[in-house]
Amino acid sequence: MSKIRKKILTDAEQRPVAVQIDYADWLKIETVLDLEPEGAMTTDLTRYEGVLPLTEEPLTFQTRVRNEWS
Helix, strand or coil, rough: CCCCCEEECCCCCEEEEEEEEEEEHHHHHHHHCCCHHHHHCCCCCCHCCCCCCCCCHHHEEEEEEHHHHC
């Protein structure tokens, strides 16, 4: 495997808490480890359809709520 450029992220006491790598390196790692990309995972939401009773159209509600903030 080729060299992976990484940055070690630390907390206030300089303890390592995470590693940051370039996205291109991550794609290589996914390929080598035969991982599925996150976008490939899907969830069937049809079982939630109709669970909440709606009193107005969702787009109308969204527009109204967003306008309250402006």
